[in-house]
Amino acid sequence: MAAHVEGQQHPIGIYLKIWGLLFVLSTASYLVDYFHLQGYLRWFLILAFMLLKAGLIVAVFMHMLWERLAMMYAILVPTLLLMVLLGIGALEADYTFFTRGVFFLKGLL
Amino acid sequence: MPEGLQGIVADWSSDQRAFKNVPWGKAMMWIFLLSDTFIFSCFLISYMTVRMSTTDPWPNPSEVFGLTLWGRSVPLLLIAIMTFVLISSSGTMAMAVKFGYEKNRKMTFILLLCTAALGATFVGMQAFEWTKLIFEEGIRPWGNPLGAAQFGAAFFMITGFHGTHVSIGVIFLLITATKVIRGDLDHERPGFMTGRKGKYEIVEIMGLYWHFVDLVWVFIFAVFYLW
Numbered sequence: 001m002a003a004h005v006e007g008q009q010h011p012i013g014i015y016l017k018i019w020g021l022l023f024v025l026s027t028a029s030y031l032v033d034y035f036h037l038q039g040y041l042r043w044f045l046i047l048a049f050m051l052l053k054a055g056l057i058v059a060v061f062m063h064m065l066w067e068r069l070a071m072m073y074a075i076l077v078p079t080l081l082l083m084v085l086l087g088i089g090a091l092e093a094d095y096t097f098f099t100r101g102v103f104f105l106k107g108l109l
Numbered sequence: 110m111p112e113g114l115q116g117i118v119a120d121w122s123s124d125q126r127a128f129k130n131v132p133w134g135k136a137m138m139w140i141f142l143l144s145d146t147f148i149f150s151c152f153l154i155s156y157m158t159v160r161m162s163t164t165d166p167w168p169n170p171s172e173v174f175g176l177t178l179w180g181r182s183v184p185l186l187l188i189a190i191m192t193f194v195l196i197s198s199s200g201t202m203a204m205a206v207k208f209g210y211e212k213n214r215k216m217t218f219i220l221l222l223c224t225a226a227l228g229a230t231f232v233g234m235q236a237f238e239w240t241k242l243i244f245e246e247g248i249r250p251w252g253n254p255l256g257a258a259q260f261g262a263a264f265f266m267i268t269g270f271h272g273t274h275v276s277i278g279v280i281f282l283l284i285t286a287t288k289v290i291r292g293d294l295d296h297e298r299p300g301f302m303t304g305r306k307g308k309y310e311i312v313e314i315m316g317l318y319w320h321f322v323d324l325v326w327v328f329i330f331a332v333f334y335l336w
Binding site: 029 | 110112113114116117120121127128129130131136139140142143146147150151154155157158159160161162163164171184185189192193196197199200202203204206207210211313316317320321323324327328330331332334335336
């Protein structure tokens with residue numbers, strides 16, 4: 001049993017590579033704004049670069065890649081619950097926007 | 110040890126500890142970070158809700174956070190620099206953890222100090238940004254001259270909470286760096302208010318917190334500044 005092998009040891013190259021990759025991805029997401037991309041293309045690129053950067057940080061810098069599944073699932077699966085909150089927030093916001101629209105329209109008539 | 114799904118069942122049903130090969134301090138830091146994820150998500154999802162439901166136009170962050178350089182306005186320049194500074198601090202932190210486990214005291218100390226310096230730079234730039242927004246643009250938590258009143262509330266709450274996290278991180282980085290250079294971890298000296306022996310795993314635990322701060326900034330940068 002390797003129960004007492006604690007701590008994470010990895011070659012320094014992997015950190016430098018991920019560092020470089022994060023710089024490239026950040027530059028790319030900045031360029032999305034710099035070149036004024038709009039609409040679905042903008043949103044897609046922003047979210048794609050965001051998720052890639054987040055994944056690299058959690059997997060390599062925070063060493064999640066080398067943890068056992070029991071640890072990975074305990075930390076990563078609960079965050080999926082946030083999708084429920086996101087959905088509820090979006091539904092509520094749409095409804096509020098709609099009622100505000102009706103209210104302000106009545107004020108104009 | 111069994112791997113895959115069988116490994117999960119075996120780990121969780123085993124005696125003593127569920128997280129194998131993970132010191133308990135590190136497991137607790139992960140659980141704290143999970144709770145912090147929920148706090149930041151509440152802020153970001155609230156921001157989404159107010160932005161979607163307002164009937165006033167949302168101020169364009171690209172222009173609000175632009176800087177004028179040599180008579181030419183560059184969109185989001187300060188925020189981009191802040192992003193690179195924070196990513197760099199994550200890079201130096203990751204290397205500090207590596208040198209820590211190699212018991213290379215000097216390199217760990219230097220890299221921890223670099224991380225703290227980059228973190229302090231980030232907070233300084235944020236203070237500059239807040240000053241500019243409050244005094245020059247007239248942005249307040251309850252309203253602003255540019256558009257939707259909710260802009261200020263979301264901005265100050267989200268970046269303020271993140272900046273507080275960075276500031277606390279800088280303080281703890283300096284404490285950790287002091288412990289490293291004094292040799293507390295090599296001699297397993299117990300820390301302040303604890304009987305637990307000093308070990309190099311505290312550098313990795315510190316690193317988890319610091320990378321998390323960078324991680325939150327990735328999300329703020331994408332959904333608040335770029336959206």
